[in-house]
Amino acid sequence: MKRTRLGAFLFGMTGMIDGIVFHQLLQWHSTYMWTTRHNQIVSDGLLHVITTAFMVAGTSVPWLDDTPNKTFRNRSFWGALLFGGGIFNLFEGVMDHHVLQIHRVRPGPLQAEYDIAFDLVACCLVILGIALSRMHRLTTD
Numbered sequence: 001m002k003r004t005r006l007g008a009f010l011f012g013m014t015g016m017i018d019g020i021v022f023h024q025l026l027q028w029h030s031t032y033m034w035t036t037r038h039n040q041i042v043s044d045g046l047l048h049v050i051t052t053a054f055m056v057a058g059t060s061v062p063w064l065d066d067t068p069n070k071t072f073r074n075r076s077f078w079g080a081l082l083f084g085g086g087i088f089n090l091f092e093g094v095m096d097h098h099v100l101q102i103h104r105v106r107p108g109p110l111q112a113e114y115d116i117a118f119d120l121v122a123c124c125l126v127i128l129g130i131a132l133s134r135m136h137r138l139t140t141d
């Protein structure tokens with residue numbers, strides 16, 4: 001089961017919500033904003049290469065696990081997945097938005113509020129992931 005949780009955590013680290021929703025669909029920002037549009041797209045592409053590596057690792061670890069009776073529907077799996085996603089977004093939010101300031105969630109009016117809201121959602125994912133994992137442990141112990 002530990003490998004399944006590790007795989008779920010790694011898959012959560014893919015940053016797909018940020019990349020798909022904020023970078024592509026809403027087009028609020030790119031990985032590196034303060035350059036030409038071409039270089040913004042290249043920076044997003046580099047982010048997707050890294051997150052794809054996490055996705056491959058996240059799916060490979062449980063796939064190669066030889067533990068019998070693996071399940072992907074339990075609270076521990078979903079807890080690790082949400083925890084990984086929350087950790088990725090929290091780290092990315094604090095580092096890229098606040099420390100390095102290479103982009104904002106949504107540049108312009110209220111950009112600080114958007115950045116803080118992004119961080120709060122990431123914190124909620126971390127807390128929910130921990131709660132689900134603990135609920136699983138309580139029901140299996």
